[in-house]
Amino acid sequence: MVLFNPHALRAALPPGRRVLGLDPGSKIVGLALSDASLTLASPYRGLARRKMGAMLEEFATIVRAExxxxxxxxxxxxxxxxxxxxxxxxxxxxxxxxxxLALPACLWDERLSSSAVNRFLITEMDLTRKRRAEVVDKVAAAYMLQGWLDATQAAEKRSAD
Incomplete structure (x- = not known):
């Protein structure tokens, strides 16, 4: 298995490369991207969940393009x-x-990310149920990825001090 410790993953990342955040739901895999400076996560898109072989080319295309x-x-x-x-x-x-994909990866706790995102989309954005369903997976992926970016950046700064 190619899974890293979250902090080791940040250290292993080649300079200038971005991180793809994945929130694998039962129907949709939410995707988010970091910027190259590893500071900000942005919602990217949702992919319909299928067997891995059927999704692999889409993932490979995203990895190359981004x-x-x-x-x-x-x-x-x-x-x-x-x-x-x-x-x-x-x-x-x-x-x-x-x-x-021959990429390093790690797992990051995503408890309550969808709940937090749904609450935000209802209270702050006032989105309809239909519109929330269209965006919640990719926004939840960005929420989760931002948590990883913030935690690993803070740890990196502490170790540099």
């Missing part, structure tokens, strides 16, 4: 932090994708 150097995949831990079947499935899926 100069992706690593993957950060959401890890759906239980609310109590437990590692259940959904977390195991996400770990296996992320490892398989990373191996097939």
């Amino acid at each position: 100069e992706i150097g690593a993957l950060v995949c959401g890890l759906p831990l239980g609310l109590d932090g437990s590692f259940g079947p959904a977390a195991r499935a996400a770990q296996d899926w992320a490892g398989d994708l990373a191996e097939r």
Whole structure:
């Protein structure tokens, strides 16, 4: 398996490369991109979830076009932090994708990311249910990726001091 510690992944990332954040839901895989300076995550798109082989070419095209150097995949831990079947499935899926794309990857806790994003889209953006359904997966991926960017950047700054 090609899964790294979150901080080791940041250190292993080639300069100028971006990170692709993945929120693998049961129907849609939400995608987000970091900027090259690893400061900001932005929603990218959602891909219909299919078998890995059927999705692989789409992922490879995105990796080439967006100069992706690593993957950060959401890890759906239980609310109590437990590692259940959904977390195991996400770990296996992320490892398989990373191996097939020959990219380093890590898992990042994504508990409540969809809930937080939905709450924001309702209260702050006043989006309809239909419009929320169209954007929630990619925005949740950006929320999760931003968490990884912030945490690893803060750790990097602490170790430099």
